[in-house]
Amino acid sequence: MQDMELRRSKRARRFALPDFYVYLQESEHDILGKDDPENFKQAIMGEDNERWLAAMKSELESMRKNSVWELKVLPQGCKPIGCKWVYTTKMDLKGAIDRYKARLVAKGYTQQEGIDYTETFSPVSTKDSLRVIMALVAHFDLHLYQMDVKTAFLDGHLKEEIYMQQPEGFVQRAQENMVCKLNKSLYGLKQASRQWYMRFDEVIKTYGFTENVLDSCIYVKISGRHYVLLVLYVDDILLASTNLTLLHDVKVFLSKHFEMTKLGEASYVLGIEIRRDRKRGLLGLSQKRYIEKILKRFNMMECVGGDVPINKGDKFIQEQAPKTDQEKLEMADKPYASLVGSLMYAQVCTRPDLAFPLSVLGRFQSNSGQAHWVARKKIMRYLQRTKDFKIVYKRNESLELVSYVDADFVGCVDDLKSTSGFVFLFGGAAVS
Incomplete structure (x- = not known):
């Protein structure tokens, strides 16, 4: 049989671009923050070494309280995943330093699917939902507060058996050969975000909250004539309610089950500044x-x-x-x-x-x-x-949903394609 020449694709190969960034998470929106240490050595050798050391000790204390791991001898045939410190200088609304934050992150890229994890999907609330709720807050003059879960991912329970190396700079004396057997999820694990969401969803529903059918990170609780809306975006929480007492009860409930930071009336969340004038009925x-x-x-x-x-x-x-x-x-x-x-x-x-x-x-x-x-x-x-x-x-403004849809005609000269667009207005401004 005559050998046939292999056919090779003539399509040009397109490679991933190193300069492509999409800032869609709270942790990514500070694109010009303070120059933070890139590793443990830089943190302890820099001018802010005492602050970073305190931040690392605080992180480890949170893990101890949550019983995130226990030291064990590595079972034969198992390979521990690594971990690293990630440092972030948190800024306030005016651009001043708010706090120094150190986070221990597992090197989840070394995990093996089917062994160290199975499902990884975890939802977050959409920005469309956020804007709709902001329109409702302005129209009904709702109370609007925000909270932050301090160590959100540490609250997720692990189903898999995962071992991790001890954190750099904090290896236990006389136990150098031991590893951390993870009891709960840790930042960086493939399933960490999902396990946190599953845990939060389970807890919040025990208090009478109902999940929105279209956005699984929007919850509502109705009590008589009053109600409270909850918006979850990873570890950031917005609460909007018709009644301050009901709002306070929800905040107490959340604080009992999770370590929370009570930030008061909502003013700055996910890089978005919320400006409100309740006397004039405006929210920007x-x-x-x-x-x-x-x-x-x-x-x-x-x-x-x-x-x-x-x-x-x-x-x-x-x-x-x-x-x-x-x-x-x-x-x-x-x-x-x-x-x-x-x-x-x-x-x-x-x-x-x-x-x-x-x-x-x-x-x-x-x-x-x-x-x-x-x-x-x-x-x-x-x-x-x-x-x-x-x-x-x-x-x-009326809460009637108004929509506009349009398209240009062959707007692109190069490929002769048109661009379509739409906008939905609710409460006097765009929501989608």
């Missing part, structure tokens, strides 16, 4: 500080402001990509995918006005020779002028 959502960080990161703090991100009739094509050395130099510090990814968190949370221009930018590849620079500059200049932008919900 803003990300001014985050927008300023983006402008600073991409060297656009001093740029001239623009009126719109994209003008009506603008056509963006690949031919407008940087060609001369001067043009390429001007955009060298504004990597395409990184800039678009940074803007996505703002668009998802509080900036619906960025949805269309970002969808336009999403059409283009991020290779240096094809990155679209005209639209990038326009959007950044528009952000400079509109960094104080707020979604504002009003008490006297």
Whole structure:
């Protein structure tokens, strides 16, 4: 039989881009925070070593209280996973240092599926749900409070038998050959987020809360004429209620079952500033500080402001990509995918006005020779002028859901495709 030549694909290979970032979690939105230590050695050798040491001891004390592990001799045939310290300087609303946080993270990437874990999926509340609830808070003048679960993932119970090396810098004397047998989930484990959600869901339902059928991280509890809404986003909790007594009872219940930080009236959550004027019946959502960080990161703090991100009739094509050395130099510090990814968190949370221009930018590849620079500059200049932008919900606005849907006609010159879009208004402002 004659040997046949193997057919090889002629499609160009596309590799993952190192400059692509999407900031969709609270832990990621501080893109220009204080330079934090990257490892244990840097933490103990730096100028803030005493603060970092105190933070690490506090983390280990929380684990001791939660009985997260116990030291055991490693069974024959088992291989322990590693762990590392992760350091974060938490900032307050004004950008000042709030606290130093050290977190012990398991190296979950070494876990084996089917042995160390099975299911990993864990839901979080959507930003659409958050905005709908904010509209309800403004319309019905609800009390709005926030809480934070200190060591959320440590509350999840493990079903699998997992062994971990002792944390760097805190290996027990005369027990150096022993390892940590995990009793509860730990940050970094593949199943950690899921186990925490399952634990929280189980506990909150025992207190009479009912899960929303469309968003499994939204709960409601009804007591007579009053009710309380609970929004869960990993370890951040928002509580909205018609009655302060009912709200207080829920906070006491949560504090009995989890180690909580009581932050009081909601003002800053997931990088979103909540500004409220109850006398006038107004509630605004803003990300001014985050927008300023983006402008600073991409060297656009001093740029001239623009009126719109994209003008009506603008056509963006690949031919407008940087060609001369001067043009390429001007955009060298504004990597395409990184800039678009940074803007996505703002668009998802509080900036619906960025949805269309970002969808336009999403059409283009991020290779240096094809990155679209005209639209990038326009959007950044528009952000400079509109960094104080707020979604504002009003008490006297109707709760009728209003929608608008539209599409351009062959808006992309390169591929002759159209871009469609929609917006839903509720309580006087956009919710989706």
